[in-house]
Amino acid sequence: MTRVNVGVDPDDIASNPSANRHIQDVLSRRAIIKGGTVAAAAGFLTTGPAASAVAAEPRGRKPGRPDHGKGLLGFKAVPAGTADAVVVPEGYSAQVLIPWGTPLNSHGPRWKKDASNSAADQARQIGSNHDGMHLFPLTRDAGLLALNHEYVDTRGLYADGDEVLTKEKVDKALAAHGVSVVKIRRDRASGAWEQVDSPFNRRVTGSTPVRFSGPVSAAHPELRAAGDPKGTLNNCSSGHTPWGTYITCEENWNTYFGTEDASWTPSAEEKRYGVAAAGTPYRWHEADERFDLAKNRKEVNRFGWVVEIDPFAPRSAPVKRTALGRFKHEGATVTESKGRVVVYSGDDQDGEYVYKFVGQGRWRDWIRRGRSPLDHGTLYVAKFDDDGSGVWLPLVFGQGALTEANGWKDQADVLIRTRTAADAVGATKLDRPEWVAVDPKNKDVFLTLTNGSGNGGKAGPRKPNPYGHILRWAEKGGDNTALSFKWEVFVLSGDPAYDKTVKLGPEAVHGSPDGIGFDADGRLWIQTDISNSSQNLASKGYDNIGNNMLLACDPETREIRRFLVAPRGAEVTGLTFAPDGRSLFVNVQHPGESTPAWGEPTVDDPRAVSNWPDFDPAGRPRSATVVITRKDGGRIGT
Structure with missing residues (x-):
């Protein structure tokens, strides 16, 4: 989520004027609090003693996972904290890798701690504010790490700040956006990771030439602007495809x-x-x-598209895949079912929707023909019903409300105006839909809702909803291409000291869930993005929660434990693992940004809130990737 300076977050300001029902309307009439979760009341609960603790599996499939015995969470939870450091469990270590300004190759321009690097320098360095990422393995101990750079801190990017704006400063900011692809390698003896020189190392920035593909072409009248299409901006979460490409999302x-x-x-x-x-x-x-x-x-x-990048073809142009719609894509989680590709994506703004793209035919057939599976399929938007069921509504020209008689021109028009199309078909408003994760064991789908204005009654999560929650649904028959599902609130986030409906223990208390993803063992990892305007403040109900964090969850038992706490002013985002599960990569974004709890950095003192990771008395805070390993070399989380 973008935050330039302390104040109102743009995602918190709704721009949805439709009369469509809000998820809070549904929850307020159909959910009850049980054992720290909000479980569906209508035919969704177990009927025996277990009903007081855990909601039943969504109907339409068998339980997806056998008993874990000792459980999935084998580490001791770290306490909530406010230190200007990355804190991990006992027996673990954290290594800083590729912070903002790191040269792409050893011969590249060096980072200047006074922020005096030029725009040309920045185009050959790791970008700013790391976000979503994925590791594409080359060997057991090497791979290509692709990662997003969501935005820039306008006061930290320039040596003299941004009071006077020049074309050079705009160019530097554009160069700090986008995506980095770098080869990394693990030392077998020490277990430490390092960036290495490679012809694969590249930057995609706000000035890189791009292509459009799918129903909307670059020649469409609504896309005819000065100059050829270039750049990708505000790259938030990400995805990766079964055919080995990286997906970055414009929020x-x-x-x-x-x-x-x-x-x-x-x-x-x-x-x-x-x-x-x-x-x-x-x-x-x-x-x-x-x-x-x-x-x-x-x-x-x-802008507002999903962008596909081939990390193994450094000279290839990024492609904006228009069949997936135009909105504020928080991410694009790709799975497959019956040979077809499925992409889930949230629209991260208060009162917006969650979408699903279902590919037409088998994706392997499209690849064999030299065509993209992401150009051929149907985009849907979700509607959540009162009885714990839901349906996917097609956004297809000529169907339902999306007809010529109602002012729609063609499918390209529907995709350019995706939000309005979703309004027209009656999608359900959500509290800032963020990342999506698909359980590899049973194909259940999890969606984080960071927070929102709320619109519900006493039994709903909240009005307003300052802490957010996580939804879970099971597609009919365990088939992610299905057009109906059963849903529940998986966990209600927050602090029970301020909200008695929250039943999380001290090791699990958190707010504003954002990033989410599974590891190969079936753990669900949850990252938080508490706004700096609320972080650590009692007036906002966040003083007990501390800095942003990474938590691990057993989806079957619903046990949650805090695994990592970030430095001051930072967000935890991005999530990927080494193939052997012994290295976890996460990103620490915007350490040291303005927060009322700690202060406001200035051009003269950029270290007022944080000095992580360099702790240089003449430097400044920098976003960076962090590699978490166990000191005994074991698998993460065990």
């Missing part, structure tokens, strides 16, 4: 555009996506007409 792309032209007014569609004249904290339009809404209006429509 809060609207925040990069603005104008000083008082005659410019937003259209209904621009309003629906939060595009506004003064909506940008970056002010790039002051120095680069590409981002001026009055001078280059259609450029904004080139």
Whole structure:
């Protein structure tokens, strides 16, 4: 989630004017609190004594996992904390890898701790604010690490700050966005990982030439802007495909555009996506007409897509896959069922929706033909019903409300205006839908809802919902291509000291779940993104929770334990494992950003909140990848 400075997070401001029902409306009439979870009341609970502890498996399939015996969580939970450090369990160690500004190769420009690197330097260095990532193995001890760079801190990126904005500064910011692909290698003796020189090492930035593919072409009238299409921005979570490519997702792309032209007014569609004249904290339009809404209006429509990158083809252009729709993609979780590809994606803003793309035919057949499985299929949006059931509504031109008589032109129009199409078919509003994870054992789907304004009654999670929660659903027949499902609230996040409906113990208390993913053993890993405007504040109900964290969960028992605590002002995001499960990679994003609990960094003192990871008295905080290993070399989490 993007945060430039302390204040209101853009994701928290709803731009959905539809009368569609909110998830809180559903919860308020159909859920009850049981054993620390909100479990469906209508035909969803077990009927014996176990009903007081755990909700039943969603109907339509057998339980997906045998008894674990000792359980999946074999580590001692770390306490909540406020230290300016990465804290991991006893017996584990944390190694900092590829912080912002690391040169792509050994001959590249060195990091300058006073932030005086040029735009040209930054284009050959690791980008800023690491987010989603995936490790593509080459051998047991080497692989290509692809990772996103979501945004920039406008006060930390430049040696003299951003009060005076120039084209060079805009170019440097563009170069700090996007994606890095680097080869990393593990030393067999020490277990430590290092970046190594490789022809695969590359940067994709906000200025890299890109292609469009699928129902919306770059030549579409709504995408005709000055110059050829280039760049990817606000790359949040990610995904990876069975055919070995990386997926990066454009989230809060609207925040990069603005104008000083008082005659410019937003259209209904621009309003629906939060595009506004003064909506940008970056002010790039002051120095680069590409981002001026009055001078280059259609450029904004080139963003909001899922972007596919081939990490093994460093000269290939990133491709924006338009069949997956245009919105604020938090991530794109790819799974397959019956040979078909399925992609889940949340739209991270208060009151928005969760989507699913189902590929047409077997994905291997498309690959054999030299065509992309992501260009051929149907995009759906979810509707959650009162009785614990749900359906996927197709976003297809000519079906339902999406007809020419209702003002729709063709399928490209539906995909460019995905949010409005979802409004029209009656999708269910959610509290900031974020990452999606699919259980590899039984194909259950988990969705994090970070927080939101809320809209429910006493039995619903909250109104407002400052802590968020996690949904779980089982697609009919365990088939992820199915168009109906059974759902429940898997865990209600929060602090029982402030909300008695929360039944989490001290080792599990958390707020604002965001990143989520499974390891090969079936553990569900949960990362938090407590806003810096709330972090550690009693006035926000977050003083007992401490800094952001990574937790591990046994999906069967629902036991949750805190595994890692991040430095001050930081978010924990990104999640990938070495093939042997003995190294866990996570990202620490925006350490040291403004927070009322600790202070506000300035150009003269960028270390006011955090000095992680360098702790250089003349340096500044830097986002970085962190590698977690067990000191005895064992598998993570055991």
